Amino acid sequence: MTENDISYKIRGAIFNVYNALGPGLLESVYAATLYIELTEMGLEVKKEVPVPVHYKETKLEVGFRLDLLVENKVIIEVKSVENLAEVHHKQVITYLKITELKLAILVNFNVENIKSGIFRKVNGL
Secondary structure: OOHHHHHHHHHHHHHHHHHHHOOOHHHHHHHHHHHHHHHOOOOOOEEEEEEEEEOOOOOEEEEEOOOOEEEEOOOEEEEEOOOOOOOHHHHHHHHHHHHHOOOEEEEOOOOEEEEHHEEEEEEOO
16 A cells, blocks of 8 residues: 555545544544544554654664554654644654655644645655
């Protein structure tokens, strides 16, 4: 399955979660329900995936965690904020560079229309 195929399924899952719950809940609720939706679609999904950061020759123990990783190919970064800041977009691009993955979905569930809360970020795709 390609990143684009996975992205299509993720988008459907995001719409299902949003239509069921609406805006205004915590990020952890959306991440948990998105996990359920995606696994019910038969996708392999990992939660809170630790990613080490390497600086020069040193592996740092202060890495970060991906909210969701789908099929070991697509990162989902879940937000529930009034407005996404530019740093949120940059954060996801950095995640792609560090993991050497090609696609990430940044989603903000705290919007009036979920279409306006979904952003595709690519790294050489």
